[in-house]
Amino acid sequence: MNDHILAQAVALAGTSCYVFDIDVLKKRVAFLRAHLPKSILLCYAVKANPFLAAEIAPLTDRLEICSPGELDICCRLGCDPDRYVISGVYKAPDVIKGRFLRGGSETYTVESLSQYSLLKELALTAQKPMRLLLRLTSGNQFGLSKPDLEAVLTDALAQPLLDVCGLQFYSGTQKTSAKRLAKELAELDAYLNELKDRYAYEAEELEYGPGLPASYFQGDCFDEEAHLLALSQALDAMRFSGKIILELGRGVAADCGWYLTRVVDDKTIDGQRFAITDGGVHQLTYYGQIMAMKHPYVRLLTPHPGAKEEEWTVFGSLCTVNDILVKRIPLAGLAIGDVLVFERAGAYCVTEGMSLFLSRDLPAVVLHSKGMLRLARKNTPTDGLNTPVCAPFSVDQE
Numbered sequence: 001m002n003d004h005i006l007a008q009a010v011a012l013a014g015t016s017c018y019v020f021d022i023d024v025l026k027k028r029v030a031f032l033r034a035h036l037p038k039s040i041l042l043c044y045a046v047k048a049n050p051f052l053a054a055e056i057a058p059l060t061d062r063l064e065i066c067s068p069g070e071l072d073i074c075c076r077l078g079c080d081p082d083r084y085v086i087s088g089v090y091k092a093p094d095v096i097k098g099r100f101l102r103g104g105s106e107t108y109t110v111e112s113l114s115q116y117s118l119l120k121e122l123a124l125t126a127q128k129p130m131r132l133l134l135r136l137t138s139g140n141q142f143g144l145s146k147p148d149l150e151a152v153l154t155d156a157l158a159q160p161l162l163d164v165c166g167l168q169f170y171s172g173t174q175k176t177s178a179k180r181l182a183k184e185l186a187e188l189d190a191y192l193n194e195l196k197d198r199y200a201y202e203a204e205e206l207e208y209g210p211g212l213p214a215s216y217f218q219g220d221c222f223d224e225e226a227h228l229l230a231l232s233q234a235l236d237a238m239r240f241s242g243k244i245i246l247e248l249g250r251g252v253a254a255d256c257g258w259y260l261t262r263v264v265d266d267k268t269i270d271g272q273r274f275a276i277t278d279g280g281v282h283q284l285t286y287y288g289q290i291m292a293m294k295h296p297y298v299r300l301l302t303p304h305p306g307a308k309e310e311e312w313t314v315f316g317s318l319c320t321v322n323d324i325l326v327k328r329i330p331l332a333g334l335a336i337g338d339v340l341v342f343e344r345a346g347a348y349c350v351t352e353g354m355s356l357f358l359s360r361d362l363p364a365v366v367l368h369s370k371g372m373l374r375l376a377r378k379n380t381p382t383d384g385l386n387t388p389v390c391a392p393f394s395v396d397q398e
């Protein structure tokens, strides 16, 4: 991606906007595959960036889908349902029923005893086979405790229509310690072995979320190749001989996105230079960024060569003192009308902001590949969503 293309994306979509580069995404997936053991499969967590789902589906082996909205997006985009892993702490019964009756080749995670009852009943009522992954908790609200997992396993093994493919385990996000991942993988390996001994159950697969980190901020130092090597060694050291699928979000998508926002005003207060942009924190969220304490990679789309560098604090357009995109960043010759480019904004940034606050527009989204731009979403008003549309219902007041 070069700035000439970013400038054309701005001309096409206006500001603020996101640009996602599919060529960068493809290279990233190839890089990860080259640095992981050959047998490892990849699953893309759609939550990281649904705008990439159609492009990444053929590059990876699975799509992890965590909400009815994500399911609709993937279906609308024509992604192959055989690759869906339908996950999530709340599986809306109607949505799951509709999907299963229409499809059936997707895989469902089991995250609680009641989810298991729901899924089992669906399979038995429809007399259709169903693929299940039992999610083991990593100590939070997601997944099953070991006793519950084993209760589900015991019951499911007696149901010919239920195919318990294996376990799912999500370690967490931004996990920089390969040592901890290795310890966790060794424990999972031992547990899979224990299930073999105690239940004569041999899992076919382990779907594991290693929380591969993204370096968002200037000064972050993280040796990714060393991390991937250590992770690969830990995976190779496992006795488990089934398939291992790594669930990845930010580690795949972060690098392929840029957020562009225009400076619409400037002022000097007590000697400090402030720039106001047409974007803001409702549109751009970096993991670990609190009150702009860190410096993301940000620059001017069109530099001003020879201009004096000054320290700028960049705000968005929300009516809150918290709407700071970056604090005290050196920029040369910044002026109203300039476009700021925020890098590494490919994962989560586009969807994690509080986008309805102040009823401002959602930013446009542009996809780039091989010199072609596609407008994936226009700058979209949100005021309609914040306007009451009233239908009166009288209530019994007694």
Ligand SMILES: Cc1ncc(COP(=O)(O)O)c(C=O)c1O
Binding pocket: 045, 047, 048, 064, 087, 170, 172, 173, 174, 209, 210, 211, 212, 247, 248, 249, 250, 251
């Ligand atoms: C179950 C599951 N898998 C994978 C991911 C992706 O995580 P990351 O973006 O840290 O790779 C998440 C993120 O929340 C998740 O909940």
